[in-house]
Each structure stands twice: as C-alpha cells, then as structure tokens.
Amino acid sequence: MRAIAPGARTFSAVMLAALLTPVLPRLSHPSPYGGLAAQEDDREEQEAAEAAELARRDSLRRIFDPAGAFEPLDLPEPGEFRDAAGSPGEAYWQQRADYHIRAALVDDRIEGTERITYTNNSPDSLTSLWVQLDQNLFRETSYGALRAEELDGEVRHGGFFKDGGFVISGVRADFEGEATVPEYRTEDTMMEILLGEPLPPGGSRVEVEIDFAFEIPETGGDRMGQLDIRGGIIYQLAQWYPRVFTYDDVNGWNQSPFLGQGEWYLEYGDFDVELTVPRDFVVVATGELLNPEEVLTPMQRERLAEARLSEETVHIITPDEAGEDHTRPPGDAPLTWRFRAENVRDFAWAASDRFVWDAAGWEDVLIMSAYPEESIGGPASSGWERSTEYLRHSVQYYSEQWLRYPYPVAINVAGLALGMEYPMIVFCSWRSRGAFLFSVTDHEIGHTWFPMIVGSDERRYAWMDEGFNTFINYYSGIEFAGGEPILGQLMSPTQIATDTRTPSHAVYTPADSIPEAEIGVLAYNKPAAVLILLREEVLGPEVFDEGFREYIRRWAYKHPQPADFIRTMEDVSGQDLDWFFRGWIYEDAILDQAIASVTRLGDTTRVVFENRGGIPMPLEARILYQGGDEQRFDVPVDAWRVDGTYVLEVLGGFVRNVQIDPDGVMPDVNRGNNVWGRGIVGRRPPR
Numbered sequence: 001m002r003a004i005a006p007g008a009r010t011f012s013a014v015m016l017a018a019l020l021t022p023v024l025p026r027l028s029h030p031s032p033y034g035g036l037a038a039q040e041d042d043r044e045e046q047e048a049a050e051a052a053e054l055a056r057r058d059s060l061r062r063i064f065d066p067a068g069a070f071e072p073l074d075l076p077e078p079g080e081f082r083d084a085a086g087s088p089g090e091a092y093w094q095q096r097a098d099y100h101i102r103a104a105l106v107d108d109r110i111e112g113t114e115r116i117t118y119t120n121n122s123p124d125s126l127t128s129l130w131v132q133l134d135q136n137l138f139r140e141t142s143y144g145a146l147r148a149e150e151l152d153g154e155v156r157h158g159g160f161f162k163d164g165g166f167v168i169s170g171v172r173a174d175f176e177g178e179a180t181v182p183e184y185r186t187e188d189t190m191m192e193i194l195l196g197e198p199l200p201p202g203g204s205r206v207e208v209e210i211d212f213a214f215e216i217p218e219t220g221g222d223r224m225g226q227l228d229i230r231g232g233i234i235y236q237l238a239q240w241y242p243r244v245f246t247y248d249d250v251n252g253w254n255q256s257p258f259l260g261q262g263e264w265y266l267e268y269g270d271f272d273v274e275l276t277v278p279r280d281f282v283v284v285a286t287g288e289l290l291n292p293e294e295v296l297t298p299m300q301r302e303r304l305a306e307a308r309l310s311e312e313t314v315h316i317i318t319p320d321e322a323g324e325d326h327t328r329p330p331g332d333a334p335l336t337w338r339f340r341a342e343n344v345r346d347f348a349w350a351a352s353d354r355f356v357w358d359a360a361g362w363e364d365v366l367i368m369s370a371y372p373e374e375s376i377g378g379p380a381s382s383g384w385e386r387s388t389e390y391l392r393h394s395v396q397y398y399s400e401q402w403l404r405y406p407y408p409v410a411i412n413v414a415g416l417a418l419g420m421e422y423p424m425i426v427f428c429s430w431r432s433r434g435a436f437l438f439s440v441t442d443h444e445i446g447h448t449w450f451p452m453i454v455g456s457d458e459r460r461y462a463w464m465d466e467g468f469n470t471f472i473n474y475y476s477g478i479e480f481a482g483g484e485p486i487l488g489q490l491m492s493p494t495q496i497a498t499d500t501r502t503p504s505h506a507v508y509t510p511a512d513s514i515p516e517a518e519i520g521v522l523a524y525n526k527p528a529a530v531l532i533l534l535r536e537e538v539l540g541p542e543v544f545d546e547g548f549r550e551y552i553r554r555w556a557y558k559h560p561q562p563a564d565f566i567r568t569m570e571d572v573s574g575q576d577l578d579w580f581f582r583g584w585i586y587e588d589a590i591l592d593q594a595i596a597s598v599t600r601l602g603d604t605t606r607v608v609f610e611n612r613g614g615i616p617m618p619l620e621a622r623i624l625y626q627g628g629d630e631q632r633f634d635v636p637v638d639a640w641r642v643d644g645t646y647v648l649e650v651l652g653g654f655v656r657n658v659q660i661d662p663d664g665v666m667p668d669v670n671r672g673n674n675v676w677g678r679g680i681v682g683r684r685p686p687r
C-alpha cells in the first residue's frame with residue numbers, strides 16, 4: 001500500500017524520542033512526589049542521554065571496517081528447499097488454500113460461509129490450522145487498538161469501533177469424508193483450529209467450513225471500509241473472510257497478530273465466490289465475472305465486449321446513468337454475482353449503488369475503473385475519468401518490462417482507502433487527481449508483481465513488497481511521462497542522503513517495528529533508491545534486469561525469502577553483492593566518500609580518497625585540468641577492500657579540480673568533502 005505523500009516525513013523531536021525509546025535505558029521516571037524542578041532535571045537528563053545515544057549510533061554508522069563490510073552475509077544455509085543459487089530447491093514445497101465463499105451484503109454487514117480446501121504439501125504432519133481473523137483488529141480491545149492507544153491514537157491503520165470484529169458462528173471440518181466439529185481457539189486476530197487427527201504430509205487435504213459475519217467498519221484501517229457519496233455509498237471489502245496463515249519451510253506457521261501496519265503473507269489457490277447484494281448495487285471483484293447475463297443489462301454486456309477490443313476508454317455505466325434503475329436488470333430481489341479467480345493469494349471486492357464504470361482492453365486483459373461521479377476531474381486537474389488509461393499503461397509497461405500480466409481483469413476502484421492492492425483489483429482514494437492519481441494507481445497495480453505474483457512475506461519484509469514495487473514504479477513513471485520520473489524526488493540521491501543522515505532503523509526491520517513516520521523511507525523509498533543504485537551504478541541495467549527478471553521467474557507464485565533474492569542477483573550477475581545488501585538493507589550504514597588531500601609531486605598529482613561512511617560503494621571521480629581537459633575514473637568497490645583509503649596518481653597536467661560523484665547520483669551524506677580545488681565554483685552538482 002501507499003504510505004507516503006511528498007513531504008510526509010518530518011522528523012520532530014517527539015518522533016525521535018519515540019524512535020529511541022526501545023534502545024534507551026529509562027534513566028529516571030518523574031516521581032509523583034518530586035517537584036517541578038526535579039522533573040525538569042529528569043527531562044534534561046533524558047534528553048542528554050538521548051543525544052548521547054544518537055551520537056553513539058551515528059559514529060557506529062560511520063566506522064568503516066573493510067573486513068566486516070566485505071564479509072559474506074550470514075544468510076541461512078541453503079538446502080533441498082532453497083538452493084545456494086537462489087532458486088527453489090529440488091524438494092521445494094508450499095501449501096495450497098482454495099476457497100469457496102458465499103457471502104451477502106446486508107445493510108452495513110457481511111454474512112458469509114466459506115469452505116477452505118487446505119492441501120498439506122509439507123513434509124510435516126499438521127495438528128492445527130491457523131487462520132487470520134483480520135476484522136478483529138477493529139475491536140476496541142484489539143492488540144492493534146492497544147498499540148494505537150500507546151501511540152496516542154495517531155495511527156493510520158485505526159478504525160476501531162464497538163461492534164467491530166468477526167462473529168464466528170460455526171466451524172466444521174471434513175477429512176477423508178469424515179465430518180467433525182473441531183475445537184478452535186481465538187487470540188486477537190488469530191484463530192487456531194485443532195484438527196483432532198493430524199493432517200499427514202505429502203498432499204493430504206482437509207476441508208474447513210467457517211460461518212462468519214461482521215459489521216463493515218467505516219474506516220477499515222485505510223485498507224477497506226465505506227464511503228458515503230452523492231446519492232449512494234461505496235463499500236470496499238478486503239480482509240473480509242477468514243484466511244489461512246502461510247506455513248513454510250523456514251518458520252512453519254507464520255502466525256502473528258495483525259496490528260494494522262504490517263501486511264500479509266498468503267497462500268495461493270483458486271477462489272469461487274458468490275456475492276449477494278441488493279439489486280441496485282454493481283460489484284467489481286478479484287476474478288472473472290461468471291454470470292454477466294444474470295447481473296448486467298444487455299447494453300452493459302455489449303459495451304463490455306466493445307471495451308475489450310478498445311484502446312480507448314469506453315463507458316459501461318456513464319456518469320448520467322450511475323444509480324439509474326435501468327442500469328440494473330428488472331426485478332426487486334437481491335442479485336448474486338459469481339466470480340472465479342485462479343492462482344491468487346487473496347480476494348477483494350467493491351460494491352456501490354452509484355458507480356460510474358468504464359473499461360478498455362489490452363491484449364486479452366479487461367481493464368476497468370469504478371468510481372463516483374464526484375471523482376471526475378475538472379478544468380484544473382483531471383480525475384478518475386483517466387484511471388483506466390493509467391491502469392492500461394501500467395499493465396502494459398510492467399508486462400513488457402518484467403513479466404506478462406497473468407490475470408483476465410485489472411480494476412481500479414475509488415473509495416475511502418488511500419491506496420491498497422489486491423489481486424486484479426486495487427483501491428485508490430476517490431479524491432486523487434492528476435499526477436497523484438497516476439502515481440497511486442501505478443503503485444497499487446504494480447503490486448500485482450510484488451507481492452501478488454512473487455509471494456513474499458510482507459509483514460516481515462516490507463522492503464521486498466513496497467520497496468521492490470516502488471522501484472519498478474519509478475521506471476514506469478518515467479515511461480509514462482516521457483522521461484521525467486513522477487514523484488521521483490522521493491527517491492533522489494539528495495533525499496535519500498537526507499533520510500539516512502539521522503540514525504533510524506535498517507530497511508530489514510519488520511513492518512510492525514518501524515515507526516509509522518519512518519515507513520515511507522524504510523519500506524518504500526530507501527529500498528527503491530538503492531535498487532536504482534544497484535541497477536544504474538553497480539551492475540548496469542542489462543545485468544540487473546536479467547537478474548530481477550530471473551528472480552520474478554523463479555519465485556512467481558512462490559514464497560521467496562531475502563536470501564533467495566540476494567542469491568539470485570549474485571548468481572545471475574556473477575558478482576558478490578553481500579557488501580551492498582549488508583550496508584543498505586541489513587544495516588543502517590551511511591555513505592560518505594571524501595577527498596582527503598590533493599598533492600603535487602613533480603609532474604604527478606596524488607589524490608587521496610577516503611571512505612568515511614560505514615558502507616563501501618564504487619567511486620566515481622572527475623579530474624579537471626588547467627586548460628579544460630577532463631578525465632573520469634570509475635573505481636570499482638573493491639578499491640575499499642583493504643582499507644578506507646584509495647590513492648590515485650595522475651601524470652602530467654595541472655589539476656585544477658577534483659570531484660567525487662560529479663553526476664550527483666550517490667546518496668552521499670556529506671557533499672562538502674566531495675570537491676577539491678577551483679574551476680566549478682558556484683556550480684553545484686546536479687540533483
């Protein structure tokens with residue numbers, strides 16, 4: 001999902017204090033018996049301790065230890081499940097969860113029954129099935145609500161209310177034709193269904209049926225919910241049915257409470273879903289609509305057929321028609337919309353009695369948008385009437401650049417959520433306009449590739465989801481705008497240098513342990529920016545793209561771990577990149593290359609470069625000579641393997657100016673020590 005807006009990251013003292021809390025010993029507590037002066041002393045002491053801790057951490061980030069920086073990363077041992085080259089191993093396995101769901105929308109409530117067919121492909125016997133009850137986050141007493149309280153309620157993923165949460169009214173299991181009523185336990189957003197008899201390894205199956213209901217939250221953690229619009233309502237439904245947790249070869253069950261910020265890690269399967277809604281509602285969902293003749297008018301079916309073949313956007317329901325009786329098949333009874341989705345890890349949907357609906361085609365993909373009339377733009381800025389065009393660009397661009405879009409539909413729905421991704425369907429804010437609407441649409445549908453196709457663990461490794469996606473978005477934006485990155489300033493070297501100047505957390509930090517104010521940087525912009533560096537400055541686009549495509553190919557519809565990605569990039573490029581991932585991802589190191597001295601000895605000039613940050617990077621330098629000649633040096637990262645000093649001696653000529661990173665592509669935290677001499681005074685490095 002999208003957590004960032006330009007300028008969203010402000011580093012106040014309060015945030016800094018919050019950030020440091022886990023690492024700082026509490027030196028003193030204000031005593032209820034102490035006077036104001038004592039409290040004042042305490043505060044000063046606390047502030048001094050925090051400043052000292054900051055300085056200590058900052059100095060650590062600056063220490064360059066060549067042996068440590070180039071040491072092999074301590075990755076998990078490869079084996080039969082995941083091999084040393086980064087591929088799924090010979091004995092790789094993963095579980096499978098197929099769903100058949102029947103649900104009804106009644107007023108502001110969902111009532112449903114699901115049948116999960118769970119296949120145990122693991123080599124282990126399973127005694128229970130762990131299921132996620134994400135709606136329970138919205139209970140007033142959920143772990144997420146308590147956490148929000150601790151953070152003074154200022155969380156984006158709130159929406160807690162009195163009647164929030166799932167009501168589970170029945171659980172049944174069926175194993176080898178024997179029906180049972182299993183015991184189950186629930187803890188916050190987690191449910192453990194005890195299978196009674198262990199589910200044997202090697203492909204055995206159990207079917208579990210769950211009856212569930214919940215009140216639709218108004219603001220469902222900015223990921224789902226309802227929005228009142230002129231003359232109607234839009235429901236965005238996600239995290240709406242009990243979903244099994246992933247069981248894998250690394251952690252076994254990956255069960256953990258849903259706290260709001262950390263996203264998911266889900267199994268693949270097929271979905272058959274029947275959604276019964278009031279007749280005046282139009283439904284869009286993950287999957288192919290199986291019964292258009294029952295739920296659409298002949299004219300709408302005709303328009304859809306036309307849209308499939310059209311590059312231009314075609315209305316299925318025009319703004320004038322939205323909400324009109326004649327846009328629905330005649331009758332009064334609720335209608336059941338039937339969808340089927342294959343090989344997906346989730347299912348989401350939206351329904352409204354006032355949708356404007358349009359569509360276009362790209363190859364055999366039907367690309368659609370559903371939005372309220374008030375999302376249409378005006379003279380100042382275009383709006384949702386361009387959504388389908390944006391979506392079509394993104395589907396085509398990512399298909400051609402990385403892996404072909406594998407699903408029959410791609411849908412953008414306007415509603416309350418700022419931006420959320422689900423297979424084949426994304427939710428973006430009804431308020432988004434212009435470049436921001438492009439950018440958020442492009443981002444959410446970009447999630448098709450990460451994590452919908454490449455199914456990594458978003459809760460542990462947000463960077464492999466948001467970071468990888470933001471990275472591909474950067475180039476998609478350039479392609480769309482014909483050369484200029486859209487919102488690219490967030491990933492510019494200068495911005496990343498600013499973001500890394502103050503110690504925070506490593507990119508590797510699990511999503512729920514990142515302070516909300518840091519999420520934009522640590523999960524999105526920094527990992528994206530360092531992948532841009534890896535592509536442009538370390539490996540070169542051709543080699544990088546070959547590696548990245550291979551990673552997608554190897555792990556499509558599977559569950560990669562960070563080591564699988566790193567090993568694949570090293571395998572394909574033939575280069576050791578452990579130093580790169582250690583400094584930028586696993587640690588919170590900083591980049592500071594410097595010119596230590598320039599000395600003339602006879603007809604030789606000796607330039608001493610130093611690596612003063614904790615991370616090594618290739619050194620790019622330019623020397624300008626008297627008379628105007630210039631010379632460029634591209635020094636591989638290996639220059640720093642022995643120590644933090646690199647000496648360059650140039651013969652002849654009179655050196656007028658030396659500059660590190662003359663193109664300004666590196667997130668160097670101190671550019672002041674990058675230049676020596678005269679000649680380009682007043683000219684700042686680009687960007």
Ligand SMILES: [Zn+2]
Nearest residue numbers: 001002447466
């Ligand atoms: Zn995202």
